[in-house]
Amino acid sequence: MTTQRDPLDRFFSIIPAGGIGSRLWPLSRASAPKFLHDLTGSGQTLLQDTWDRLTPIAGKERILVVTGKVHKSAVLEQIEDLSTDNLVLELSPKDSTAAIALAAAILMNREPDVIVGSFAADHVITEDEQFHKTVREAVLVAATGKIVTIGIEPTEPSVGFGYIKSGDELGVTGAPEARHVIKFVEKPNIAKARKYVDSGQYLWNAGMFIAPAALLLEQLAKSEPALHASIMELAAEWDTDNRKAAIEKIWPTLKKVAIDYSVAEPAAAAGLVAVIPASFSWHDVGDFAAIAELQSQGRRGNLAVLGNAKVLADSSSGILVSDTDRLIALIGVEDIIVVDTPDALLVTTKEHAQRVKSLVDALKATGHSDVL
Amino acid sequence: MTTQRDPLDRFFSIIPAGGIGSRLWPLSRASAPKFLHDLTGSGQTLLQDTWDRLTPIAGKERILVVTGKVHKSAVLEQIEDLSTDNLVLELSPKDSTAAIALAAAILMNREPDVIVGSFAADHVITEDEQFHKTVREAVLVAATGKIVTIGIEPTEPSVGFGYIKSGDELGVTGAPEARHVIKFVEKPNIAKARKYVDSGQYLWNAGMFIAPAALLLEQLAKSEPALHASIMELAAEWDTDNRKAAIEKIWPTLKKVAIDYSVAEPAAAAGLVAVIPASFSWHDVGDFAAIAELQSQGRRGNLAVLGNAKVLADSSSGILVSDTDRLIALIGVEDIIVVDTPDALLVTTKEHAQRVKSLVDALKATGHSDVL
Structure with a gap:
């Protein structure tokens, strides 16, 4: 598809607000998961911080939240500016592919050339301006026909994250740091993690993906055709009177699979993924020890x-x-x-x-x- | 005074149920002190255990409880068999002399030859039969005109207790282990505590005193004449319609002093105190570390x-x-x-x-x- 719009005008953020955060029990619960809490002492919840971080990029009308239907009222209460048009409610947890692909498909039906960026609701990012700069660069790269991830420079040989092996520079104008992704690797053991970090070639996979919705869904169609078909069927009914019936019929059948497996890894193998190293500080607030560090x-x-x-x-x-x-x-x-x-x-x-x-x-x- | 009654028939127990037990906060409170709690997992509170331990000695009609008026309903609820005749309510905490001397004076007015024994409400004693045997021996010795204390064999050089220095055997029939008390010494430093324990002459002072009420009050009259006079004045009105007026007038004026200072130490100096080493195990449940040990x-x-x-x-x-x-x-x-x-x-x-x-x-x- 050809498009005349500036890439940044095509950008739409997706916030998948899921995951219980078991390591933060008993504060974080199924009924009040991690993203609904203030874990940094900022006076805002992680979801509110995420929202506020994204609004300067494309405006508060261009952020979609995907969350469990049990969290509907809590999310709407915390994010006053969120319109229900931009709220996708899951019947039950179906992992990240269902959440992100459905959001991408809904948005693509509304704007065929949309570029989506997915950002978890429960991570802590400081240095907002650096974040905005990195995301804007990622959007420019995505517009060249790439699935772009933002990689985090490892500060230690963590065994808690997957890693991204980066290759040569891409040479995209306006995004000098963008590189090819050679492959994604799963959470390593400590020996491998040390090798990765020592090599200087590896970044942490923080699960941030920026891509044209059409490209993302095209990759999904190749690797998970049945899931892709169901998602497209549901998205087609989303903005109609049939939404409720469609979701009740289709949602329970969706395969649970992380988007890393369904889209990122096969796309990397096909040479379609780029990475931009984050220029901002990032934390996934994995456990209470992390909170102690973040808490100022x-x-x-x-x-x-x-x-x-x-x-x-x-x-x-x-x-x-x-x-x-x-x-x-x-x-x-x-x-x-x-x-x-x-x-x-x-x-x-x-x-x-x-x-x-x-x-x-x-x-x-x-x-x-x-x-x- | 001469008396024909068997010493054991003259015996009456006093349970001073006071002391907050600050080291057991927040379980033990001013409103719910240590003795009102089950700290051993026995299913009974320390007060109930104390009551049950004393009833076999002279019967449940011959136990008097002294406690704060704020604990009246809790105590009566926990000790169903306690008649209000045998409940002395303090307006405010006035330390152990006021509590024990008032109880002794009230009982002496009812039975001039009474021998009283004072046992804290919040200590843990196991081996009840050994306890009964030791108390009966103490009563026999008390009847010879002694203030008798029960000393605890030290298991370690504790700096948390006062010590009793014992002397020669008394030679009282039926109480072969009774000895003279040379003196009471206050809580020592660790070096002194080690010396005491190594000498084999010292026992822990667990605050148990058995004595003819008349003798106890006579000692008080010598060391604290004003306090003695006030106690006697109040006791004289106790079993009359003037009790309330008398207590409201006299109680606030009473001097706060531990019975160790007002009676035990001067009586020991006068050669009037005997000690029987406890043949039972005893614990004052001083802190939560102690509870961990006691909890079976x-x-x-x-x-x-x-x-x-x-x-x-x-x-x-x-x-x-x-x-x-x-x-x-x-x-x-x-x-x-x-x-x-x-x-x-x-x-x-x-x-x-x-x-x-x-x-x-x-x-x-x-x-x-x-x-x-």
């Missing part, structure tokens, strides 16, 4: 305090997250993590922050899903 | 659990005390102390258990007395 407000000595708890801390360090108004007293505990909510309390240490996820799995297994 | 029920691996919390503990050790029905998850925390109450949460470690008291002082100083 509300420090009491070496203790980071999130929430409105009355706190009395005597030579303690770590993080205290409070979702109640109880008085919390800490004495002589180091690198502690205390998360206090009305119906559940977690006490662990920064060292064990990653184990919260397996605890949540154990809670599921022992019939405590009322607190999940 | 509700263990989850190395974690002692007190209360009805739903607990999920992953490789954690220490003690969890719960006064709520919240789910509590512990991951990888060692020697931890977590005390969860509806309006306050404490997290510390066994090592710092003694510091809870200074935290309570800090709470007072910072205007948080609503949770004290």
Whole structure:
């Protein structure tokens, strides 16, 4: 398809607001997941921060949120400027391909030349101007017929992220740092992670993708034809009176697959993916230890305090997250993590922050899903 | 005074139920002090355990409880068999001399030859039969005109207790282990405590005193004549219609002084005190670390659990005390102390258990007395 519009005028952001954030239990719940919380002490939730970060790029009319239908009222309450036209409600979690491809297909039906950019609702990005600059460059590259990802310069050999192996420079005007992507690799073991980081060729995959909707869906059609067909069928009914019937019929049948597998990896193999290294700082707030690092407000000595708890801390360090108004007293505990909510309390240490996820799995297994 | 009654028939127990137990905050409060709680997992409170331990000695009609008037309903609820005739309510805390001497004077007015024994409401004693045997021996010795204390064989050089220096055997028939008391010494430093324990001459002062009421009050008259006079004046009105007026007039004027200073030390100096080494195990449950040791029920691996919390503990050790029905998850925390109450949460470690008291002082100083 040929188009005369400036690439930046074609841009539309998608915010997939999903994922429970099990490692942040009991603060983050199925009913109130990570993106609905203020995890940085900014006074805004991660979703609100994400929204505010995206609005300067193409305006608040050009952001679409995909979330679970159980979060509808919370999302609309937090994002006053979000029109229901730009809110896609999932019947149930179906992983990232369904969310992003449906959003892309709906937007493409409205504007065939749309370039979409997908940005998670629960990541922390500072240096907004650098973020805008990087996204604008990505849009320019996407307009040349690429699926563009924004890669994060590794600060450590993390085994918690997938990696992007970058190749030669692309040489796109206005996007001097854009490079070919040779391949995506899954979360490595520590030895491989060290090699990746030492090579200087690898970036973290933060799940940010910018691409013409048509190109993204074309790739999906090749790798997951059945899923693509269902998505297109549902998108075709979206802006009609048949939406409800179509979603109830089609949604439960959709395959659960991450967009990394369904689109990014096969497109990279076909030489269609580019990467721009992020010039901004990024954090996925994976666990409570991360919150302790991000939390700049509300420090009491070496203790980071999130929430409105009355706190009395005597030579303690770590993080205290409070979702109640109880008085919390800490004495002589180091690198502690205390998360206090009305119906559940977690006490662990920064060292064990990653184990919260397996605890949540154990809670599921022992019939405590009322607190999940 | 001469009397023909068998010493054991003259015996009457006094339970001073006072003391907040600051080291057990936030479980123990001014409004719900230590003795009103089950701290051993026995299913009964410390007060109930104390009551049940004393009833076999002289019957449930011969136990008098002294407590704050704010605890009246809680005490009567916990001790169904306590008649209000045997309940002495303090207007305000006035330390142990006022409590015990008033009780002794009231009982002496009812039975001039009464032998009283005072036993704290918030200590843990196991081996009830040994306790009964020791108390009966103490009563026999008291009947010879002694103030008798029961001393605890030190298990470690504690700096948390006062010590009793014992002398020669008394040679009282039926009480072969009774010895003279040379003196009482205050809580020592660790070096002195080690000397005391190594000498084999010293016992811990657990605050148990058994004596003819008349002798006890006679000693008080010598060391604290004004306090003695006030106590006698109040006791004289106790079983009359003037009780309320008398207590309101006299109580606020009473001097605060521990019975160790007002009676035990001067009586020892006068050669009037005897000691019987306890043949039972005793614990004053001084802090949460102590609870961890005492708690035999509700263990989850190395974690002692007190209360009805739903607990999920992953490789954690220490003690969890719960006064709520919240789910509590512990991951990888060692020697931890977590005390969860509806309006306050404490997290510390066994090592710092003694510091809870200074935290309570800090709470007072910072205007948080609503949770004290």
